[in-house]
Amino acid sequence: MKVFNNAVGLKFVFAIVLCFIGSETMAQYGYGGRGGYGYGRQRSAVPQAQTAQKPPEPKTAEQIVDDEMPSITEALSLNEFESAILSSVLKKYVQERIEAQILKLPPEKMREVYENITKRQDEELRAGLPSEKYEAFVALQKDGVSKTLKKKKKEKKKKRKKDKT
Template sequence: MKISKKHLIAVIIFISVFTEIQAQYGNGYGNGYGNSGGYGGRQRSSIPQAESAPEKPEPLTAEQIVDSEMPNITEALGLNPFEEAIVRTTLTKSIQKRIELQILKLTPEKTREAIEKIGKEQDEELKSALPEDKYEAFVELQKNRFKEKKKKNKKKKKKD
């Protein structure tokens, strides 16, 4: 059987076209979308995946912390606008210093000393700027809030 040149050329063209098609669309073992036998493309899993890792909420700034607490403080102490401005600036300044301390990551002893110093400065500023009764009410308010948080934590531990 003699093969003509036309048939030989047709077979060569057919083979080259077939290899092109196979290279583009996989070798027939895949799903027909070019993942070539399951080795590429997007894979499906029966295990549900989270869309993305939940982002950590950004820490509040000193101004944001004070803004959230000021309505309660103003109401509890009955501050006028001038006194409110003094308390706001003093608290913002001391909270900002505490945030900076956290960033520095000092030893526990140095951190404790620095926090005590910041607290004393805050107390001195508020004592000199506020009337005696409002200052005492502020100090009492701070103590009560701290005790309430401890009590809540103890109750939660007892329930668990």
């Protein structure tokens, strides 16, 4: 009788294990599912409309200046006070330039407006920054940030070589 009970018990355990394996396979590989037909993820017969991607939002004056300030501060070796002055002045005049672009003026008028903005910005920076920092900023605008940083690194290397000898 024991042999018969062991065989029945083994069959019962084997059937339960098969059920668990079968359900795992169906869940993992997508067999069965709704209605019990098809393999994997089903596609709809109705085509889906393609939505046009939105053009990226234009940056605000504050975002533009905040993105550039770390490299400008490094290139000009500004302290926190000088950096704050430069940042506030740049934000103000970048905002004015953005507003001028929105107006879409004729080229001659736009040039005039930009020159006026630049002139007022230079006057305000000259008054707020020390003269050597102002001159460095003007050179930075002329050469660009990356070029100024490269020059600064070269000067440091030359200075190190002189100190070693």
